Amino acid sequence: MKKPIRTRASALAMILAGLLAAGPALAEVEIxxxxxxxxxxxxxxxxxxxxPVLSWPGTQIAANFTGSSLAIELDDQNGQNYFNVFIDGEQKAPLVLQAEKGVKRYQxxxxxxxGAHSFLLTKRTEGAEGATVFRGLALADGGALLPPPSRPKHRIEFFGDSITSGAGNEAPFNGRDDLPADKNSYMAYAQIAARQLGAEAHVTSQGGIGVMISWFPFTMPDFYDQLSAVGDNDSRWDxxxxxxxxVVINLMQNDSWLIGRDHKLQPEPDENARIEAYRTFVRRxxxxxxxAYIVCALGSMDATRPGSPWPGYVMAAVERMRKDDGDKRIDTLFFEFTGYGQHPRVRQHQENAAKLAAFIRARMGW
Incomplete structure (x- = not known):
């Protein structure tokens, strides 16, 4: 018995029937x-x-959504930035993205x-690693955004250096701590304390920066008012x-090294000049x-070691502001040096966050 011959028309009809039986093609929902x-x-x-462009450590994007999948599209400047992605509030196991240079979609x-889900994207790294353009989200077919999460009740801004940025906080205790992969601003004392206090945090920080001198040609008085954290630039934050x-200010660690230890700033400022430089910035x-209630902090690296003069400079500047300016809403707080010579690790950040949160609760009644 001969097999029936399939004509081109009958073959096309069968393909079309198969496609119709499979149902409509799934299409992602672009946000x-x-x-x-x-x-x-x-x-x-x-x-x-x-x-929108994210450059500062700790900048965040959050949303509530429905759908079985989520993709994020980023356009990274240098391919050196890292991000946390938290799905459904799972704090202990974030997905860590190493952004590739250029435009890429990350599933x-x-x-x-x-049902309903949530996501939170946080920038782990600093402006030193470059800026990242957020290009949007893609949800599964039929997915949609829900009303956004509520903003925290309170607001805290942090001005600081690598300690505030969380440099090296996820590095091994006995390993190097200068790799971008080990920098996680989300687990630095600043953002930990803010979460404990139910506060939204802005983190204006850069590793290596000082008040009078930095490890590069600009200082915090040059940098604090920028919209972009990528180097010294002409952008301006409103x-x-x-x-x-x-406001929490944790600066002078780098000044203590570059002036007090290495004598890199010449002519070298005397004690009064150091106090006045710090006071000038705090006055700004x-x-x-x-x-705002201003907390002038320092530590927990060796600028607060026993016998260090640098906490004294901070205290003297605050006392002058109280006396000369009548400023009653300013105080000092020092994180003790533990003897560990590298950047604080997460455990130390957690201890410092607890101290800071308790201090702010007592002062603000939160």
Whole structure:
């Protein structure tokens, strides 16, 4: 018996029937960066609303959504930035993204159960690693954004150096701590304390920076007002956009090395000049935030070792502001040097965060 001959027309009909039986093709749902249901935190450059730029450590994007999958599209400047992605509030096991240079889509969740989900993207690294443009999200077919998470009740801004950025905090205790992969601003004392206090945090920090001198040609007085954290630049942050209730300043560690130890700043400032340089910067912050409670902190590296003069400079500057300016909403707090010679690790950040959170609760009644 001969087999029936399939004509071209009958073959096409069978293919079409198969496609119809399979149902409509699935299509991802694209979410643009300017969608009003996305919650942004930090100094983010929105000069192009459809392409916001994240550069500061700890800048965040959060949302609630439905759908079985989630992808994030980033355009990274140098391929050196790292991000945390938390799905459904799972704090202990973030997905860590190493951003590749250029535009790339990262699949961060698949096979999610039906119903509502949440995500949080946080920049682990600093402006030193470059900027990243957020290009949007992609949800599974039928997915949608839900109303955004609520903003925390309180606001704290941190001005600091590598300690505040969390440099090396995830490195081994006996290993090098200068790798971007081991830098996690989310687990630095600043953001840990902010979460404990129910506060939104802006982290204005850069490893190696000082008040009078840095390991590079600009200092915090040059840097603190920038919109972009990528080096010394002419961008300007609009301070009226976001006003903190508390400001924490943790600076002078690098000054203590470069001036007190290495004598790199010549002519070398005497004690009064060191006090006045610090006071001048704190006064700038006071002018910006007349009602904020300012905490002048230092530590927990060796600038607070026993016998160090640097905590004394901070205390003297604060006392002068109290006496000369009548500033009653300012205080000092020092994180003890543990004898560990490298950047604080997560355990030490947790201890310092607990101390800072307790201090702010006592002063602010939170």
């Amino acid at each position: 643009a960066p300017d969608n009003g249901k996305l919650l942004y935190t930090g100094r983010i450059d929105f000069s192009r609303p459809a392409a 961060v969740a698949q096979g999610l159960a039906p 301070f009226s956009r976001w006003t903190p209730e508390v 912050i006071r002018q910006l935030y007349p009602k």
